[in-house]
Amino acid sequence: MSEGCFDLAKLAKEKGNIAFKRKDYAIARLLYTQAMEIDPSQYLYPLNSAIANLKLERWCDAESDATTALKLAPDNLAAIFRRGLARTELHHWSLARQDIQAFLDRGGSATEGHVVLAAITHLEATSTTNLINDRSSDSSEVFDNLPLDEISGFAVRDSKIGGKGVFATREFKRGDMILREKPLTTMTKSSVFADMEAGVRNMLPENLARFLSLHNAHTGDCEFPSRAAEIYTSNLLVFTNGTVGVGFRASRINHSCAPNVRHSFHSATGELRIYALGPIREGEEIFNMYFSGRYIYGVPRAVRQAELRMVFNFTCACAVCTLPTEAGQASDARRVRLAELSDRIPQFGLTEGVQRLRTAVDGVHLLREEGFLADADEFTRGAEVVCAYHSDWASAKYWAGVTYRTRLDEFGEGSGQVEQVREAFLEPKSIPTAGLGPQEDFGGIRLDWKA
Ligand SMILES: C[S@@+](CC[C@H](N)C(=O)[O-])C[C@H]1O[C@@H](n2cnc3c(N)ncnc32)[C@H](O)[C@@H]1O
DSSP, X not given: OOOTTOOHHHHHHHHHHHHHHTTOXXXXXXXXXXXXXXXXXXXXXXXXXXXXXXXXXXXXXXXXXXXXXXXXXXXXXXXXXXXXXXHHHTTOHHHHHHHHHHHHHTTOOHHHHHHHHHXXXXXXXXXXXOOOOOOTTOOOOTTOOSOGGGTTTXXXXXXXXXXXXXXXXXXXXXXXXXXXXXXXXXXXXXXXXXXXXXXXXXXXXXXXXXXHTSOOTTTTOTTSXXXXXXXHHHHOEEOTTSEEEEOSSGGGOEEOSSOSEEEEEETTTTEEEEEESSOBOTTOEEEEOSSOTHHHHTSOHHHHHHHHHHHHOOOOOSTTTTOOHHHHHHHHHHHHHHHHHHHHGGGOOTTOHHHHHHHHHHHHHHHHHTTOOSOTHHHHTTHHHHHHHTTOHHHHHHHHHHHHHHHXXXXXXXXXXXXXXXXXXXXXXXXXXXXXXXXXXXTTOOOSSOO
């Protein structure tokens, strides 16, 4: 099965060959296996997988791969020979002998064939035990070769919500970084469909193997030009700097409309980072939001669900989307109101300080009432400008501080989001319109909630 001009199976095999050459047999085996799954009609993929399995001493898997290759290409000498080797290691003496004899009869290398036949005879005579060292049942995770600090604190397990999920293996508090990893691929949002294929082609072998192991929510969907595009779209994360990308462990995190973490991309390090939005208990599932906050906190369930279904092809079963009718309606009403408040914020002029600040307070309180722990800055950002305009430096500092700390917790030190608001926090008098208006005191307008 070729996929138009993008033959993902062939790409997996080619990357498998690169991994094989550098003796990374586990990754090579994975890539050949993935190529076999994508295109089961091509004998070369199981044939290559057989040799990778021989190198890994996975004799049962090697025998099975060679048999698969022989079903597709019955006269293939390499497949007959590899199966003979696997059967020798499995102590299936007579079957091994049959294969090696067939290899010789069909013109295979006499030297190689006779060496193995002699080995079979010797081993059969001297073997006193049936103990076979076969690693086929050893399913150790070949991807666990990332530095430990990047994988401590969470584990990938089966989720009640569907498929795999990511779970905390220790407690986290708001602002803790849970995960950081280099995305498997990133590209600008506007060119995602044009660049997707190049992004997949350019992946290192181990990253392609990781990519191909991710969930595919669009299997066989004719809207997609290739399986690469299906996997890409099932797992893509939109970053705040206008890029999109696919993580590896981050792509195992399920979605919630009341998430307990948020993701961001740190251009300086090229890392995808996940921060805790609130306290997370050991054993709790970690939930991210796949769309940016405004499109989650500001829309009712039916709209969110339709959007998630359209882009990611799943019906959201998060805690908010599965609320009973009455509670669900109350949640919808809060979110519609939040959208109204958020729309109102940019319309306030410098002289409308009281209304501006009250809208920020209402917005943040409503977010918290809804259990939505992100995005308070969408309501508080800029509140310091009206305070500074009226020379209320304490209030300016307070509101700039709420925005600054929100961003620090959600995006981390060194992020562009924090840098954007640092100066106003450190020195509200640096705001260009500071001190230009009549003096006012907004000290009575503060959040109940401590930022
Ligand atoms: C990026 S993957 C997340 C990891 C995935 N569960 C896995 O097994 O690899 C996205 C897929 O997870 C499932 N999923 C994520 N969030 C969900 C939710 N809130 N409700 C139902 N299914 C969800 C859907 O199958 C979706 O296509």
